[in-house]
Amino acid sequence: xxxxxxxxxxxxxxxxxxxxxxxxxxxxxxxxxxxxxxxxxxxxxxxxxxxxxxxxxxxxxxxxxxxxxxxxxxxxxxxxxxxxxxxxxxxxxxxxxxxxxxxxxxxxxxxxxxxxxxxxxxxxxxxxxxxxxxxxxxxxxxxxxxxxxxxxxxxxxxxxxxxxxxxxxxxxxxxxxxxxxxxxxxxxxxxxxxxxxxxxxxxxxxxxxxxxxxxxxxxxxxxxxxxxxxxxxxxxxxxxxxxxxxxxxxxxxxxxxxxxxxxxxxxxxxxxxxxxxxxxxxxxxxxxxxxxxxxxxxxxxxxxxxxxxxxxxxxxxxxxxxxxxxxxxxxxxxxxxxxxxxxxxxxxxxxxxxxxxxxxxxxxxxxxxxxxxx
Ligand SMILES: NC(=O)c1ccc[n+]([C@@H]2O[C@H](COP(=O)([O-])OP(=O)(O)OC[C@H]3O[C@@H](n4cnc5c(N)ncnc54)[C@H](OP(=O)(O)O)[C@@H]3O)[C@@H](O)[C@H]2O)c1
Numbered sequence: 001x002x003x004x005x006x007x008x009x010x011x012x013x014x015x016x017x018x019x020x021x022x023x024x025x026x027x028x029x030x031x032x033x034x035x036x037x038x039x040x041x042x043x044x045x046x047x048x049x050x051x052x053x054x055x056x057x058x059x060x061x062x063x064x065x066x067x068x069x070x071x072x073x074x075x076x077x078x079x080x081x082x083x084x085x086x087x088x089x090x091x092x093x094x095x096x097x098x099x100x101x102x103x104x105x106x107x108x109x110x111x112x113x114x115x116x117x118x119x120x121x122x123x124x125x126x127x128x129x130x131x132x133x134x135x136x137x138x139x140x141x142x143x144x145x146x147x148x149x150x151x152x153x154x155x156x157x158x159x160x161x162x163x164x165x166x167x168x169x170x171x172x173x174x175x176x177x178x179x180x181x182x183x184x185x186x187x188x189x190x191x192x193x194x195x196x197x198x199x200x201x202x203x204x205x206x207x208x209x210x211x212x213x214x215x216x217x218x219x220x221x222x223x224x225x226x227x228x229x230x231x232x233x234x235x236x237x238x239x240x241x242x243x244x245x246x247x248x249x250x251x252x253x254x255x256x257x258x259x260x261x262x263x264x265x266x267x268x269x270x271x272x273x274x275x276x277x278x279x280x281x282x283x284x285x286x287x288x289x290x291x292x293x294x295x296x297x298x299x300x301x302x303x304x305x306x307x308x309x310x311x312x313x314x315x316x317x318x319x320x321x322x323x324x325x326x327x328x329x330x331x332x333x334x335x336x337x338x339x340x341x342x343x344x345x346x347x348x349x350x351x352x353x354x355x356x357x358x359x360x361x362x363x364x365x366x367x368x369x370x371x372x373x374x
Contacts, residue, residue, distance in 0.1 A: 046266070049104045049149070051075040051089065051138055052111025054082075056226045057155070057219060057258075061108060064259045073100055075111075091134040098141035104149040106266050107209075109138045112155065112197075118316050119186050128193050132200040139204025151210045151266055154201045158217040158251050158277055158328040159320075160194035163187065165247060170331030171215060171275040186318050198273070212265050217251035217277035217328055218321070219258050220348060222356040227321075232356060235288070235295050241302030246285030248325035251277045254342035254352070261330075264338055277328045280344050284322070287345060294349035 048065050050058050053074035062072045062084050072084035075097060080086045089097035091111055101107055111134035113126045135154060142148045161169035162177035169175060177183065178191040198213050220228040234240040253261075253276055261276050282290075292300045303311070308319045330338070342348035 046070040046105045047073075047103065048106045048108065049073050049075065049101050051091070051107070051109045051134060052155075053108070054080055054086070055110065055114075056221070056223060057216075058108075058110050059223065060219065060221055060255050060259065061262060073104075075100065089137075091130070091137045094137055094140045094144070098144060101138070101141045101149060102145035103147045106151050106153065107138060107142065107149045108153045108155075108262070109134060110155045115190075116317050118313070119189055119318055124189060128196060131193060131197045135197065135200035135204060139200075139206055142204070142206045142209055148206065148209050151212065152201075152204075152206065153212045153214055153262065153265060154197075156198050156201075156213040156215045156273070157190070157194050158215050158275060158326055159190045159324070160198075160215060161326065161328055163248075163325045164327050165249065165325050166327075168281070168327045168329040169275075170329050171273050172331045174275070174328070174331075184320075186320055187324055190320060210269070210271055212270060213273040214262075214265075215273050215275045215277075215328070216258070217253050217275070217281075217326065219255055219276075220252050220352055221255035222352050222359060228352055228356070231288075231291060232295065232353070235292050235297055235300065238297070238299040239301050239303070240288050240292050240295075240297070241300035242285040242288055243303050243308055243322045244284070244305045246283060246288075246302070248284050248323060249281045249327035250284050250287040251281040251326040251328040252287075252345065252348070253278050254340075254348045257340050257342055260341070261333055261338060264333070264336065268336060270332070270336070274332050275328055275330045276333070277330050278340055278343055278345070278348070279329055279334060281327050281329065282345055290346050291349050291353075294346065294353045296353075 046065070048070055050062055050072065051074075052058060053062050054076045058074060062074055062082065065072045066084045074080075074082060074084060074086045075089040076086050077089065077091070079088060087097055087100050089095070089100075112131040113123075115127055117123045119127075138152070142152065160176055162175040163180050163183055164175070176191065176195065178188050178195075201211055201213060204211070218227045220226075222228060231240070257278065258276055265274060288300060292298065305319075305323065308322060312319045342351065
C-alpha cells in the first residue's frame with residue numbers, strides 16, 4: 001500500500017463507525033484524496049471496484065457503498081446504467097479495463113455464471129471457468145497496477161462445507177465437503193468449483209494485496225429475483241412447506257449484516273476464508289414455518305424429494321440449494337466481536353417480509369430452485 005492509500009484508509013478506518021452523516025462533498029483537495037465533512041469529522045472516501053457487480057450481491061454492495069459516499073465502479077460484460085459508474089470488461093482478457101483497478105482501495109470480485117441452471121457438461125464448464133478465469137484476470141490486473149488495492153474480497157460460498165446435520169461448520173475447523181458417502185454428483189461439483197475458485201485466489205500474483213475469501217451463505221434481501229424473493233414466492237402461493245424431509249439445515253445472512261461484515265473485513269487485517277452466515281442456521285422445516293408465520297400464512301404444502309427433482313428438471317435448475325444441509329456458522333466473525341443485527345431467523349424474516357411488502361417484486365414468480373455456488 002502506498003502512503004496516500006495508507007492515509008486514506010487510516011482516515012476512513014478512524015471514521016468508519018461514525019454515525020452516517022448527510023453527505024456534503026468538499027472540493028477535491030488532491031486527485032488521490034477526497035473527503036467529506038460531518039461536523040468536525042473528516043471521513044475518507046474509499047474507492048471500491050466490483051467486477052461482476054451487476055447481480056444480486058453486487059447491487060446490494062454498490063448501493064450501500066454509494067449511499068455511504070464511497071466511489072464505486074462496477075465491471076460488467078455489457079453496457080449498463082446505474083447510479084454508480086459501470087465500465088465494460090472482458091474477464092477473458094486483461095485489457096484497458098485493468099486501469100480501473102489501479103488506485104482502488106478495495107476490489108470485490110463477484111463475477112461468475114449463474115448457477116441457476118441444469119448442471120450439463122457445458123454449463124458446468126462455464127460455471128467453473130467463468131469463476132476461475134475472472135479471478136485470474138483480476139489478479140493480473142492487480143499485479144500490473146502501479147497502486148494496487150489494499151484488499152481483495154473474493155466471492156466464494158458456504159456450499160464448500162460438507163453436508164452435515166449435527167456438527168456446525170465454522171471457518172476454523174469446518175469440514176470441506178466432497179467426500180460424504182452418497183453425496184450427489186451435483187453437490188460434489190459445487191464443492192470442486194468453490195475449491196478451484198479459492199485456489200485461483202491463492203495463486204494470484206498480487207503481492208501485498210490482502211486476500212479474503214467470502215464463504216457466504218444465502219444472502220437474504222427483499223430485492224426481486226433474489227433467494228428470499230424465491231422462497232417467499234412459494235409461501236405466497238401456499239407452497240412454502242418443508243422440502244424433502246425438512247431436516248436439512250439452512251444457513252442464511254440478512255443483507256444488513258452481510259454489508260456490515262464486508263465493511264469489517266475491509267477494516268480489519270483479516271486474511272483467508274471467512275464464513276458470512278448468521279450464527280443460528282436452522283432446519284428447513286423450521287425455516288419455512290417461520291417464514292410462513294412472518295408472511296401471515298398458515299398453509300404450506302410440503303414438497304417431497306422426488307417432487308423437487310421433477311420440478312427442477314422442468315424449471316431447468318438443480319435442487320441442491322434446497323436439499324443440501326448447510327450448517328455453517330461464523331466462527332471468525334464472532335471472534336472479531338462482530339455483532340449481528342439479525343442473529344435469529346424469526347426476527348430477520350419479519351423484517352424482510354415487512355420490507356418486501358413495501359418494496360419487493362410482488363407477484364413475479366422467480367426461479368424456484370437454485371444450484372450450488374450461489
Ligand atoms: N446470492 C447469494 O446469496 C450468494 C451466496 C453465496 C455466494 N454467492 C456468489 O457470489 C457471486 C455473486 O452472487 P450474485 O447472486 O450477485 O450472482 P449473479 O446475480 O448471478 O451475478 C453475478 C455476475 O457475474 C457476471 N457474470 C455472469 N456470467 C458470467 C460469465 N460467464 N463470466 C463472467 N461474469 C459473468 C454477471 O455480470 P455481467 O453480466 O454484468 O457481466 C452477473 O451480474 C456469485 O459468484 C455467487 O456464486 C452468492
